[in-house]
Amino acid sequence: MNISQAAAATGLTSKTIRFYEQQGVIPPAARSANGYRIYSEQQLEVLRFIKRSRDMGFSLEESRALFQLSQDPSRTSASVKQKAEQQIQRIDQQIESLQQMRAMLETAVSACRGDEQAECPILDQLNGVADEDSRLT
Amino acid sequence: MNISQAAAATGLTSKTIRFYEQQGVIPPAARSANGYRIYSEQQLEVLRFIKRSRDMGFSLEESRALFQLSQDPSRTSASVKQKAEQQIQRIDQQIESLQQMRAMLETAVSACRGDEQAECPILDQLNGVADEDSRLT
DNA sequence: GTTAGGGCTTCCAGTCACTGTAAGGTCAAC
DNA sequence: GTTGACCTTACAGTGACTGGAAGCCCTAAC
Numbered sequence: 001m002n003i004s005q006a007a008a009a010t011g012l013t014s015k016t017i018r019f020y021e022q023q024g025v026i027p028p029a030a031r032s033a034n035g036y037r038i039y040s041e042q043q044l045e046v047l048r049f050i051k052r053s054r055d056m057g058f059s060l061e062e063s064r065a066l067f068q069l070s071q072d073p074s075r076t077s078a079s080v081k082q083k084a085e086q087q088i089q090r091i092d093q094q095i096e097s098l099q100q101m102r103a104m105l106e107t108a109v110s111a112c113r114g115d116e117q118a119e120c121p122i123l124d125q126l127n128g129v130a131d132e133d134s135r136l137t
Numbered sequence: 138m139n140i141s142q143a144a145a146a147t148g149l150t151s152k153t154i155r156f157y158e159q160q161g162v163i164p165p166a167a168r169s170a171n172g173y174r175i176y177s178e179q180q181l182e183v184l185r186f187i188k189r190s191r192d193m194g195f196s197l198e199e200s201r202a203l204f205q206l207s208q209d210p211s212r213t214s215a216s217v218k219q220k221a222e223q224q225i226q227r228i229d230q231q232i233e234s235l236q237q238m239r240a241m242l243e244t245a246v247s248a249c250r251g252d253e254q255a256e257c258p259i260l261d262q263l264n265g266v267a268d269e270d271s272r273l274t
Numbered sequence: 275g276t277t278a279g280g281g282c283t284t285c286c287a288g289t290c291a292c293t294g295t296a297a298g299g300t301c302a303a304c
Numbered sequence: 305g306t307t308g309a310c311c312t313t314a315c316a317g318t319g320a321c322t323g324g325a326a327g328c329c330c331t332a333a334c
Contacts, residue, residue, distance in 0.1 A: 052263045057238045070260040080259045081251035084242050091239045101194040102228045105221050114218035122217045123207040126189045
């Protein structure tokens with residue numbers, strides 16, 4: 001199984017797989033006589049693990065560490081759970097930040113007529129104009 | 138007003154202000170005799186505009202474009218509104234993606250005892266184990 | 275007068291996780 | 305034998321900063 005097949009089987013790209021190898025996230029792939037990387041089902045599992053971890057928002061380094069943990073029989077589930085809970089907290093912060101952005105935008109957008117005129121509450125908001133019903137008062 | 142005062146007055150850092158200038162997001166600051174950048178209240182407004190735009194999640198390039206629009210009397214509010222609506226859509230996509238991550242994590246975390254044992258549903262999920270009540274069955 | 279400190283300047287490297295591009299080797303099919 | 309699709313490496317670029325080095329400038333204290 002060559003790299004593009006491994007890519008198709010894992011949902012990664014060939015480039016990303018090479019990148020992971022170069023970064024030491026995964027062990028170097030074996031090579032066939034022509035120098036092509038070859039992948040076993042076992043290697044695919046490593047790649048899938050990293051992909052799932054990335055899909056949960058863990059960094060590459062954290063993903064690497066999690067994989068190591070998964071290979072370490074002396075690990076404790078507490079140590080894993082802690083990382084996952086931290087990750088949830090980070091995600092919650094990101095969501096909250098995005099929701100704040102969204103609320104600001106939504107307020108501005110709903111006040112904006114979106115016509116051919118120049119007058120625009122969105123730009124007013126960006127300009128720090130304290131609005132409070134700006135038009136025709 | 139020198140750069141660190143401008144930074145304090147806008148909520149940016151000196152480094153960020155220099156970066157914005159170097160990137161052409163803001164016009165080059167005037168310089169005093171000793172070569173220090175000096176900022177007028179007018180320049181502060183530009184910086185604040187960019188900061189607010191960034192705080193709404195617009196890219197630096199979009200922020201620059203929005204500022205140009207805000208200076209352009211021939212703009213239409215429709216053109217601004219369109220950008221803002223696109224931005225809301227991007228944010229909604231990000232929020233959705235984060236909520237999916239969160240849901241995966243939450244499922245795994247709530248199944249994990251978090252004790253001194255090695256057994257860990259979180260790692261099982263990363264390993265693609267189809268779980269479905271894995272313990273003691 | 276000089277020394278210590280803080281702030282200013284420039285420039286370059288590093289972050290994160292890829293992605294793009296170039297130059298070249300390999301392989302199967304026609 | 306030549307096309308075209310794959311593979312290889314290596315390096316540059318992305319976005320939005322951040323950190324650090326090396327050196328000027330200014331003030332205040334000794």
